[in-house]
Amino acid sequence: MSAYTLKVRRYQPESEEDDKRGAYWEKFDVELDPTLSVLDGLLQAKNDADGTLAVRCSCRAAICGSCGVKINGQSTLACKTQLGEAAEEAARKARTGDGDAEITVEPMGNMPVIKDLVTDMESTHWKKFRRVTPWLLPAGPPPEREYIVPAESMVDVTQSVACIQCGACVSSCLSMEADPEFVGPAALAKAYRFVGDPRDGQTTERLFDLANDPHGMYDCTHCFSCIDACPKDVAPMNQIMRLRRLAGDDHGIRDVNNGHSHEMAFVKNIRKKGTLDESLLFQESYAPGVKGKLLPRVSAIRGLLDSIPTAIRGIRTGKMRSIPKLIPGVHHKLPGDAQDHVKHIYERAEESKIQLNLYIIGEGGEEDASAEATEPESVEEESATA
Amino acid sequence: MKLAYWPGCVSRGFTPELHGSTALAADALGIELVTLDRANCTGAGVIAEHNQELADTLNARTFALAQETGLSMMNICSTCQGAQSECQERLDADASYRAHINETLSGEGLAYSKDADGFTNKNFLWVLVEDYGLDKLAEKVKRPLEGLRVGPFYGCYVLRPKTRLGYDEHPDRDLYLEQVIEVLGGTVVDYDGARRCCGFPVITMNKETSLRQAGTHVGDAIDAGADCLVTPCPLCHLNLDMQQPEAAKVVGRDLGLAVLHLPQLVGLALGFDPKQLGMPKHIASTIAVEDRVAALA
Numbered sequence: 213m214s215a216y217t218l219k220v221r222r223y224q225p226e227s228e229e230d231d232k233r234g235a236y237w238e239k240f241d242v243e244l245d246p247t248l249s250v251l252d253g254l255l256q257a258k259n260d261a262d263g264t265l266a267v268r269c270s271c272r273a274a275i276c277g278s279c280g281v282k283i284n285g286q287s288t289l290a291c292k293t294q295l296g297e298a299a300e301e302a303a304r305k306a307r308t309g310d311g312d313a314e315i316t317v318e319p320m321g322n323m324p325v326i327k328d329l330v331t332d333m334e335s336t337h338w339k340k341f342r343r344v345t346p347w348l349l350p351a352g353p354p355p356e357r358e359y360i361v362p363a364e365s366m367v368d369v370t371q372s373v374a375c376i377q378c379g380a381c382v383s384s385c386l387s388m389e390a391d392p393e394f395v396g397p398a399a400l401a402k403a404y405r406f407v408g409d410p411r412d413g414q415t416t417e418r419l420f421d422l423a424n425d426p427h428g429m430y431d432c433t434h435c436f437s438c439i440d441a442c443p444k445d446v447a448p449m450n451q452i453m454r455l456r457r458l459a460g461d462d463h464g465i466r467d468v469n470n471g472h473s474h475e476m477a478f479v480k481n482i483r484k485k486g487t488l489d490e491s492l493l494f495q496e497s498y499a500p501g502v503k504g505k506l507l508p509r510v511s512a513i514r515g516l517l518d519s520i521p522t523a524i525r526g527i528r529t530g531k532m533r534s535i536p537k538l539i540p541g542v543h544h545k546l547p548g549d550a551q552d553h554v555k556h557i558y559e560r561a562e563e564s565k566i567q568l569n570l571y572i573i574g575e576g577g578e579e580d581a582s583a584e585a586t587e588p589e590s591v592e593e594e595s596a597t598a
Numbered sequence: 599m600k601l602a603y604w605p606g607c608v609s610r611g612f613t614p615e616l617h618g619s620t621a622l623a624a625d626a627l628g629i630e631l632v633t634l635d636r637a638n639c640t641g642a643g644v645i646a647e648h649n650q651e652l653a654d655t656l657n658a659r660t661f662a663l664a665q666e667t668g669l670s671m672m673n674i675c676s677t678c679q680g681a682q683s684e685c686q687e688r689l690d691a692d693a694s695y696r697a698h699i700n701e702t703l704s705g706e707g708l709a710y711s712k713d714a715d716g717f718t719n720k721n722f723l724w725v726l727v728e729d730y731g732l733d734k735l736a737e738k739v740k741r742p743l744e745g746l747r748v749g750p751f752y753g754c755y756v757l758r759p760k761t762r763l764g765y766d767e768h769p770d771r772d773l774y775l776e777q778v779i780e781v782l783g784g785t786v787v788d789y790d791g792a793r794r795c796c797g798f799p800v801i802t803m804n805k806e807t808s809l810r811q812a813g814t815h816v817g818d819a820i821d822a823g824a825d826c827l828v829t830p831c832p833l834c835h836l837n838l839d840m841q842q843p844e845a846a847k848v849v850g851r852d853l854g855l856a857v858l859h860l861p862q863l864v865g866l867a868l869g870f871d872p873k874q875l876g877m878p879k880h881i882a883s884t885i886a887v888e889d890r891v892a893a894l895a
């Protein structure tokens with residue numbers, strides 16, 4: 213048994229006491245084994261100290277997804293976080309060097325709080341979730357018996373199937389903090405679950421719909437918060453990147469955020485120059501190719517014009533060499549034949565396009581079983597250059 | 599200490615002061631940098647979004663170029679670090695995949711080897727704390743930055759995901775900026791934005807979302823009493839500094855907070871002049887910081 217202090221963010225809008233109707237902090241001392249969970253700590257506090265402490269839970273085994281909270285600032289499940297670990301992390305973050313720091317527990321972010329640690333999942337999480345049509349839309353009439361699908365294609369969606377709808381990723385999402393309309397990590401991960409399902413008949417329509425929502429897949433700022441928050445390894449950001457790849461590259465869909473043209477401008481930029489030429493990138497992102505320059509879209513013109521004040525300030529301080537392509541910039545080149553080798557890499561990789569899925573093969577551990585056949589050869593190759 | 603050095607693209611493009619100040623700071627610290635001038639862009643996560651194999655091969659090439667020198671590698675950009683670590687994770691996970699990639703590189707006589715002689719790729723911040731050492735850094739400080747209130751800004755790509763970025767081995771990587779600021783004699787300012795996103799990745803796609811992020815963090819740092827921010831990421835610098843006047847419009851308040859690159863802050867404590875460190879090139883005025891530092895000298 214060890215003693216812990218839980219510092220809980222509370223809010224009791226219906227309280228009789230005036231000072232409890234606004235948000236406030238309250239500390240609870242609990243005594244439990246370090247391997248028990250923060251949820252166990254909260255329930256002890258509720259039992260022994262204050263029966264009005266509100267927290268949502270059910271399974272206590274990281275299955276039902278009810279107990280999402282922020283512990284020491286990190287969105288996670290209360291039942292999956294051990295008290296001992298949480299206390300250590302609190303002490304580490306406090307940089308005080310002692311082990312008895314208070315464990316802070318707050319309600320999830322990006323959603324309204326109903327009472328104490330209970331948030332309104334309906335107004336944000338579930339609404340956004342329904343936004344992506346989270347059910348199968350089969351291509352034709354159902355088969356007489358079960359659907360027969362290749363195992364590999366179901367393996368591909370396994371990761372997004374693992375979601376338990378806890379909302380921890382939504383709570384941690386840094387784009388949603390700035391844009392509450394963002395469809396968000398949980399819903400987009402669920403969108404991929406059906407986009408990647410071979411039984412679904414509306415793949416293009418789903419992708420088109422999300423690409424044409426300005427708060428859709430291209431509103432994600434690539435902050436990795438949802439990856440670290442998710443208790444089930446769904447890695448929502450990775451699913452969003454797959455949606456983008458499928459929409460732009462495989463289905464040729466032009467999105468309203470110019471996201472795909474930005475991506476392709478970047479890719480081509482490096483093929484041509486080896487290192488990034490930012491002036492050219494801005495220009496090409498908004499108005500790609502000769503056609504883009506002759507017939508740019510309205511949004512592209514607006515984007516380019518918007519960036520001009522920034523560019524002028526940059527030129528004044530010596531930061532930038534030119535306004536995006538209005539005056540051609542000078543960009544340094546890779547020496548010798550290096551650029552030819554970069555081009556060769558492009559040619560080969562654009563042909564084979566291998567996508568390694570670490571969720572399936574496992575990370576950093578033992579080598580993939582299927583790799584064994586080629587293992588001796590590659591070891592030889594490596595030792596030759598080491 | 600001698601390291602193979604990947605300066606990145608932005609440090610030689612829109613933030614030339616970063617490349618320059620790194621050279622000065624490294625030299626004064628006695629870190630010899632061997633620039634990988636044949637190396638290519640990391641893809642910044644964008645190329646990986648388009649084609650994983652392409653990004654992995656491009657970065658395997660850079661690692662192989664570094665390994666040819668027999669040295670470990672240093673970068674000066676959170677985004678380079680994150681993009682390269684992502685590719686390295688895949689390259690290290692599967693031998694047949696690695697063999698396939700090395701075949702592509704063979705025409706140039708290059709090959710990436712997993713775990714070659716303790717090969718590491720670390721950004722300047724990690725190098726400073728883990729390899730150079732804070733004690734040694736403290737000895738080099740000529741002008742402790744007393745009274746300078748500095749807000750750390752990390753950049754997502756050196757913070758998350760933790761499993762990929764070596765936090766199992768180095769759990770305090772999300773506290774290094776605080777440690778460095780203190781060793782340089784400055785005061786750490788706690789504010790909400792330190793580990794949040796600058797918004798740069800969506801600047802061309804959703805400008806409003808992007809600038810709201812940048813503007814909010816700069817504003818929070820001002821409210822917490824910061825004299826400046828410090829960042830190890832030039833892309834964060836673009837949104838926090840270059841776009842700061844635009845971000846101010848989006849969040850509807852005056853901003854005007856200097857944003858320093860990490861080597862600039864180190865350089866100030868090592869006794870360099872703000873001009874040598876390229877600070878006048880910034881968009882948000884660095885004059886208040888310069889005056890404070892001048893008063894210390």
Ligand code: SF4
Nearest residue numbers: 385432433435436438
């Ligand atoms: S990576 Fe994208 S979806 Fe995930 S938390 Fe960040 S902004 Fe949100």
Ligand code: SF4
Nearest residue numbers: 375376378379381442
């Ligand atoms: S993706 Fe992960 S964090 Fe997000 S709702 Fe599903 S299980 Fe929870």
Ligand code: FES
Nearest residue numbers: 272276277279291
């Ligand atoms: S109580 Fe069910 S997931 Fe925590």
